[in-house]
Amino acid sequence: MKKIVVVFHSGYGHTRRMAQSVAEGCAGELIEIDKEGNLGEAQWAAVNAADAVIFGTPTYMGMCSWQFKKFAEVSSKQWFGRAWKDKIAPASPTPRP
Numbered sequence: 001m002k003k004i005v006v007v008f009h010s011g012y013g014h015t016r017r018m019a020q021s022v023a024e025g026c027a028g029e030l031i032e033i034d035k036e037g038n039l040g041e042a043q044w045a046a047v048n049a050a051d052a053v054i055f056g057t058p059t060y061m062g063m064c065s066w067q068f069k070k071f072a073e074v075s076s077k078q079w080f081g082r083a084w085k086d087k088i089a090p091a092s093p094t095p096r097p
Contacts (some may be wrong), residue, residue, distance in 0.1 A: 037070030
């Protein structure tokens, strides 16, 4: 069975609810980016070990949250080293209600 993780940041809880639904639908593991834009070591290990990573972020002023942007920038080391090569990685910002 493929391992799927759902990595998300949620400011007001809307993205969290969507991420939970996605995780339930794909039998994935939820990984929440904290309010400072960080993941713990075990969370990074889970993302690196996953076959597919689904990203979720709220949309503020037409952009992703700064916490998600920080996560994305920190992950550039994995991207540059091709550590996530061949992973499936869909993403969708959560529109504001």
